[in-house]
Every structure is written in structure tokens, then in C-alpha cells.
Amino acid sequence: MTSVLRPWRSVLYIPGSKERALEKARGLDVDAIIFDLEDAVAPGEKAAARATLADALAQGGYGSRARLVRVNGGDTPWGADDLAATMDMAPDAILLPKVDSAAQVAAVAAQLDAHPGCGDVAIWAMMETTRGVFNAAEIAQAPRMGGFIMGTNDLAAELGCDTGGDRMPLMMALQTCLAAARMGGIPCVDGVFNAFKDDDGLRAECQQGRALGMDGKTLIHPAQVAICNEVFSPSEAEIDTAKRQIEAFERAEADGQGVAVLDGKIVENLHVATARKVLAKAGA
Numbered sequence: 489m490t491s492v493l494r495p496w497r498s499v500l501y502i503p504g505s506k507e508r509a510l511e512k513a514r515g516l517d518v519d520a521i522i523f524d525l526e527d528a529v530a531p532g533e534k535a536a537a538r539a540t541l542a543d544a545l546a547q548g549g550y551g552s553r554a555r556l557v558r559v560n561g562g563d564t565p566w567g568a569d570d571l572a573a574t575m576d577m578a579p580d581a582i583l584l585p586k587v588d589s590a591a592q593v594a595a596v597a598a599q600l601d602a603h604p605g606c607g608d609v610a611i612w613a614m615m616e617t618t619r620g621v622f623n624a625a626e627i628a629q630a631p632r633m634g635g636f637i638m639g640t641n642d643l644a645a646e647l648g649c650d651t652g653g654d655r656m657p658l659m660m661a662l663q664t665c666l667a668a669a670r671m672g673g674i675p676c677v678d679g680v681f682n683a684f685k686d687d688d689g690l691r692a693e694c695q696q697g698r699a700l701g702m703d704g705k706t707l708i709h710p711a712q713v714a715i716c717n718e719v720f721s722p723s724e725a726e727i728d729t730a731k732r733q734i735e736a737f738e739r740a741e742a743d744g745q746g747v748a749v750l751d752g753k754i755v756e757n758l759h760v761a762t763a764r765k766v767l768a769k770a771g772a
């Protein structure tokens with residue numbers, strides 16, 4: 489669950505209150521699902537959503553898709569009940585919103601430690617506050633930490649910046665959290681693209697996220713899945729280059745060389761390590 493090499497290309501939010509969407513997700517080609525009890529569920533529906541979601545997860549049928557449940561924050565009227573109910577659902581991970589500090593994560597980890605059946609349940613963090621961005625390095629190394637999800641809407645709201653276009657105003661936050669995730673050895677999944685009928689815009693933002701180094705993107709609608717999977721999957725050309733880099737380097741090593749040359753470019757140990765990650769990702 490915590491491995492960066494598990495695929496995290498497409499991570500779809502589903503409101504915990506929407507039975508039809510919970511059903512539909514069993515057949516969608518996504519790598520992970522965020523079952524949401526937080527922002528996608530209206531205050532008056534919180535309790536009913538918890539029950540609906542518990543039924544759906546008990547029924548199962550989500551296959552190898554990672555199952556993350558996003559609870560409301562501990563400082564809200566619903567946080568404690570969400571956490572108690574979610575621990576009984578035994579998902580793959582509990583996703584905490586608006587994480588500011590590693591201490592917040594540690595407090596939830598202690599509750600999981602004390603709860604039977606939660607031995608393998610990871611904690612993921614929504615990185616969507618300015619305080620969280622500045623504490624990203626310690627959050628990435630908090631107990632049970634499984635990965636980061638960028639919350640670009642909340643971040644933009646707090647920063648007072650524009651989310652559209654090239655996302656330049658968000659770059660510092662995106663890159664800081666990504667670097668912290670890499671330091672902690674956990675995945676980092678990009679924020680949502682709100683205009684779910686704009687395929688070209690989605691593709692451009694997926695490509696940007698991939699170029700930054702993100703493991704995948706969070707999605708809000710099934711229509712976004714195919715483009716996201718395509719962009720975040722290693723292409724045939726990348727797989728071919730990775731295989732040839734490994735072969736070229738192994739040949740060079742056998743000849744007592746530390747560096748190989750392929751297609752006019754040097755191939756060193758670090759390129760081979762990256763090539764192996766590409767192949768592992770493609771295999772996953």
C-alpha cells in the first residue's frame with residue numbers, strides 16, 4: 489500500500505453519499521478510489537453517508553483498486569464519528585484533510601494502533617494548507633504515512649491565487665510537497681482538474697503533473713479516467729528506451745566500463761535505476 493511503485497495514476501473521488509457512483513466505481517479502470525465523507529458530502533448528509541459507505545465497502549467488489557476513505561477533520565463536528573466508523577470499515581488507508589503537522593497524523597496513528605483490525609491501515613494526508621506545505625517534510629515521515637494528495641482548491645483559496653492556466657502560483661507548494669514525499673519514500677498525487685468536461689485542459693494538466701514528477705492525479709468524474717491513465721502510464725517508447733538503457737549499461741559493465749552510451753546520450757547508474765522504476769511501473 490505504501491509503495492511508490494504501486495500504480496497511483498488515477499485516483500477518483502466518490503461522494504460517500506452517492507450510491508449510484510459507489511456502484512459504478514466497481515467497474516471503472518482506476519488505480520485508487522477516495523470515498524469522500526468530507527467536502528463532497530453536505531452537512532445534513534454526513535451520518536447517512538457514513539452508513540451508505542460502510543455498506544458499500546462491506547459489500548466489496550472494488551478489486552485491486554486501493555480504497556482510501558477521506559474523513560472530516562478532527563476539529564469539525566463530524567471528525568470523531570467519521571474516524572470511529574472508518575476504522576471499522578478497515579479500508580486500505582484513511583485520508584486526513586487539511587493536515588498541518590506530523591503531530592496530527594501521529595494522534596490518529598495512535599488510535600489506529602489501539603483499534604483491532606487496523607494493523608495495515610495507512611494514513612494519507614491532504615496537503616492543502618500553507619502550514620502543511622511548510623511542514624511537509626515532517627508530515628511525510630509521520631507514523632503510518634502512506635502518501636500525499638494535493639488539495640489544490642483549498643490551497644488556492646488560502647493563498648488567494650488563481651488555479652487556472654499554467655498553475656504557476658501553485659508551483660512552490662506542489663514542488664515542496666513532492667520533494668517531501670520523495671524524501672519520505674511515499675507517493676504524491678496531484679490535485680483535481682475542476683472543469684471535468686474540458687478534455688484538452690485535463691490532458692495538459694496531467695502532462696504538467698507528470699512532468700513535475702507526480703505519481704498520478706485525483707479525479708472527480710469517470711470521464712477523466714482514460715486520459716489520466718494514458719498520460720501517467722509509461723509509453724511504449726519509454727519502456728523501449730528503459731530496456732535498452734539497462735542492456736547498454738550491463739554490456740558496458742561487463743566490459744569494465746562505468747558509463748554506457750545509448751542514442752548519443754550517456755547512461756549511468758542513476759539512469760538505470762530510473763529505467764528499472766519505469767519498467768516496474770509499467771509492470772504494475
Ligand SMILES: CC(C)(COP(=O)(O)OP(=O)(O)OC[C@H]1O[C@@H](n2cnc3c(N)ncnc32)[C@H](O)[C@@H]1OP(=O)(O)O)[C@@H](O)C(=O)NCCC(=O)NCCSC(=O)C[C@H](O)C(=O)O
Nearest residue numbers: 501502503508509512513527528639640641642708709710
Ligand atoms: C461533478 C459531479 C457532481 C457530476 O455529477 P453528475 O451530474 O451525476 O455527472 P454525470 O451525470 O455526468 O455522471 C455520469 C455517470 O457517472 C457517475 N458518476 C459521476 N461522478 C462520479 C464519480 N465521482 N465516481 C463514480 N461515478 C460517478 C454518475 O453516477 C453517472 O452514472 P450513471 O447513472 O451510471 O450514468 C460528480 O461527478 C461528482 O460528484 N464528483 C465528485 C465530486 C467530489 O468528490 N468532490 C470532492 C472532491 S474534490 C476536492 O475536495 C479537492 C480537494 O479537497 C481540494 O481542496 O482541492
Ligand SMILES: [Mg+2]
Nearest residue numbers: 616639641642
Ligand atoms: Mg480540500
